[in-house]
Amino acid sequence: MRIKNNPYKIGGHLWLAFVLLFSVTVNSQQRTSPRQAQQHYEEGLQLLAKSDLDGAIESFKKAISLAPKDAQAHASLGYALGVKGQLTDAIVELQKAISLNPELGEAHYYLGAARWFSKDIDGAIAPLRAAVRLMPKHANAHYYLGLSLLSLKQDNELDEAIDAFRAAIKLQPDMLRAYNDLGLALMQKRDPDGAIAAFNEALKLDSSNMVAQLNIGMVLIQKGDYAAAVDQYRRIIVQAPESAEAHYNLGLALKQKDELADAEVELRKAIDLQPRLHEAHYILGIILTQQSRLEDAAAALKKAIEVKPDYAEAHFALGTVMQQQGNFAGAIAALRQALVHAPNAPEIHNALGNALRQKGDIESARVEFQEAARLNKIKANQQAAMFATNTGIAKLKEGKLDEAIETLQRAVQLDPTNAQAFYNLATALQKKGQTAAARTAEQKARELDPRIKPLP
């Protein structure tokens, strides 16, 4: 389990940061609305400071009714609505503010926040990028941009996320959470040494920071240094014996060392401390399966599902356990449930096919095997396209345009959803003077990923 800052807790910082920034901005700007609108607006700010959200919203609305083109008033109303939890309305007001004044950095920043809280991570990125551009010294804007990009879990966004966290740290060197999230981004970038360095920086600010300590353990597991991970978690447990996460992660590290009995002890401790820790039930189920304790494994996996009914991995594992118990009907039901939550997992289709075969339903089994083969083919092509894209980019850098074009054309053929391949193909074609073809490839790239910038 990677420990991330809770976005809801983070939200508190985000709103607060906005208020502070916004107050300064208000005082420094020349207002153009009628005097009465100005009075309502200032009244709204005062009520906001007293946490009287309803009153503030009422005042901002009055100000807007008198001065409907006042971007600041829309932004403030949007903020107040957001704090009240009326995110849809907040987003509408913030968009209005931006349309009235596209240079209003706070509105972009706050719109990003509102979308983040609406779980529209994709939608949060553009306004946060704008906020960073308009307010380059705003540490929080950089930080939340990084966080949004990291949340996308897409490798091609990681570099920008890492840069954003580093910018936040540069502006505010005591921003502990930025070090932790930088570490997570570096972990995802498969730079374990860089990640450990970032977590250690967090620990310099607060030597007892549990998030950083736990994440160092996870990096050690990622590096395959299971012995060091075990040591790390044992140290944490001395400090915090009630940490379910530490016991869980220790169990995970011990499992990697094939020390299954000890792993079981730690996982059971984690469950005692935090009975709803679904991952602990799941991993316990896995190690019990490894030991062929199938009944116990099934019980643990059912518990994981009870805690998290949409837990595809647990349904899947339960299906394979039942299969080994000879309960093919049960296995089929569990595997079908897994597919409800993870329909594109080829391995689940294969396992289902196998269970159907064992039950004697050969025709249905064949259908599942075929679907698995189709999905595996897509996966293999995506991997091949990734190699071809990177090789094409290298050729492009070397100025070998013909080879680059040939390789990138192969990449887009293998994976017609690879925006990077189309974009680099467009670049190569443009350099080669094949403008029309370049535009077509560029258009395709931007269709696939609207965030891709136009060719120069």
Next chain:
Amino acid sequence: MLVTGSTMSGQTRTDDGVGVRFVNVAQQAGLNIRMIYGDEHRNRYLLETTGSGAAFIDYDNDGWQDIFLVNGTRLDGLPPNLNSTNRLFHNTGNGKFTDVTEKAGLVRTGWGQSVCSGDYDNDGYEDLFVSSYGKNALYHNNRNGTFTELAEKAGVANNRTRWGSGCAFLDYDRDGLLDLFVASYIDLDLKTAPLPETGPCQYKGIMVACGPPGLTGGTNTLYHNNGNGTFSDSSEKSGITKANGTYGLGVLTVDFDNDGWTDIYVANDSAPAALYHNNKNGTFTDIGIEAGCALSIDGKPQAGMGVTAADYNHDGWLDIFKTNFSGDTSSLYRNTGKGTFDDVTFPAGMGLNTRWLGWGCGFIDVDNDGWADIFLVNGHVYPEVEKLTTEAGYSQPKVLYRNLQNGSFADVSQKAGEAVYSPNASRGAAFGDYDNDGDVDILINSVNGPPELLRADSLNQNNWIKIKLVGVKSNRDGIGARIRCVTENGSQIDEVRSGGSYYSQNDLRIHFGLGKSQRVDSLEINWPSGKVETIRNVAANQLVVVKEGQGAQITRMYADKK
């Protein structure tokens, strides 16, 4: 070596429950060489990682298993102090081997992969096939201690980027002539293949060689023996090219459905394994997925490496064991007898080891109790893992699973001698009784290190029988023959196989442990020709040579000669 004295317990199993101790005698036996395969600390391509095979063969028919080791090379050429070539070591019969490579005409440097033996021209002498990245080699045995390389002439050479991997001779159409199957790993062109940095390809945070996912898979080849010293490529015609998976490595020939026709199993890397069912008409169909032996229990393709077969549960059907990558278990597929397999890895007790990355493997009865145990060798694929303080490392211990005779196995590696648990960067492993003392020894090829020869020292008084077949109507080696050995304690089966394990060739003589049985009630031989021959009432602890249609010809008690 049969150890006598105070350690002999007189029980079927010794107190420590293993019944055997393995000792690495490579150095003292004269295998004083260093194998070469790829750069030592950093590999640019997977080509540098796969290592080579090992073989026990009796090339001069003197009754003693000789040793053949395949060797590799390096991308940037070899430094002057390194000599990398195939190696043939003659067994002098006293526990020593002599390097006769040059004399035998077997000097060759390149990216050698697997080795398999078979008397493809039925002249009574073992020939050798060595697959390669690039051109394969077919060494015809000249019956005078020398070989002639005839791959081009015979039509079994390769093109430049073809990567021949596991191989096996088999008589798939039962015409009495050995055909040849060669798996293929990757269609690798070093000019276009990604480097670790351009991939980019990482393993646990370090840059490593890319693939095989993302690289173009190789296509397996089946060569039909024309009976005139040449072969025809029958891959398309036979359906061999229509497989569900690719990236083939280890090859096993096995009659899994007991119909008397040899089928072929291929351990694929990162792809479903193939089980080519012999349709008895010159064609094959890959039924691996439908038969339940292509994937892990959780439906995932595994990084299959080595493969072996035995009837480990004495139900009369051959089961399959396959080695896989680290972070995964090996696979044990139990033959249901209905044309399918059940993955019994976890119920059989093999879910406990996930740290090791497995290669060569064999079902061998290490304690001669009549039940096939499992031995596998390990070693990480990426030398770069040396940079990681991982538990497993690049060199890894071997594993011995003892058959508990109830469908499950116990890991007894720590009890079978230091040679078993001492780490090595192992790849190919061959199994055979090189000292003819009635227990099965193990030859291991290493990556950039000395080979290992693990002599089995029996710690019990269990009995055994060994059978060498001489085909007449069938191919001369009797490859593909099924032998049933019946004693008072039940019956066992095995087949004569070319190739197998990972890239390797085992002793062609079939070995059965007999436990306390002093006699074999019957040896039933199902020859590839269709002839069934039974030899009754055979004394234990001897080699029986059976000529097709003529019964037992010679028996030898080798241990007496030592």
